[in-house]
Amino acid sequence: MDVSAGGIHPDQQIPSAGPNYQIPYAERVGVATDALVGAVGGISEPAQADALIRNDRADFAIVGREHLRDPYFTLHAAEELGAEDRVEWPVQYRRAV
Ligand SMILES: Cc1cc2nc3c(=O)[nH]c(=O)nc-3n(C[C@H](O)[C@H](O)[C@H](O)COP(=O)(O)O)c2cc1C
Numbered sequence: 001m002d003v004s005a006g007g008i009h010p011d012q013q014i015p016s017a018g019p020n021y022q023i024p025y026a027e028r029v030g031v032a033t034d035a036l037v038g039a040v041g042g043i044s045e046p047a048q049a050d051a052l053i054r055n056d057r058a059d060f061a062i063v064g065r066e067h068l069r070d071p072y073f074t075l076h077a078a079e080e081l082g083a084e085d086r087v088e089w090p091v092q093y094r095r096a097v
Pocket of ligand 1: 004005006007008022040041042043062063064065066
């Protein structure tokens, strides 16, 4: 389950838009259900996403706007976290790696 507050209605009162700002919503849904829960909201650093999972705050980290800034964020994050063997660059890009 992807827990997003949306932010698409002008009357919404979302407290802040800083790092991890929607993660508490995912935590609450995770505690209340047996569903696998993904957290979104202000995740822009590989170590930040990694910590969310390691600290059991969510089952997976979802990265929105950072993927608009860096479409290869996942690949770059894997490299930064030393997990290159867990992801694969598109075949066409291998010569550039
Ligand atoms: C282009 C764009 C479209 C979005 N569309 C939706 C949407 O249709 N429904 C929704 O619940 N959230 C939508 N969101 C909000 C995201 O799900 C997410 O809550 C928000 O971008 C915060 O995560 P981020 O900091 O990783 O971007 C959208 C965000 C962006 C940038």
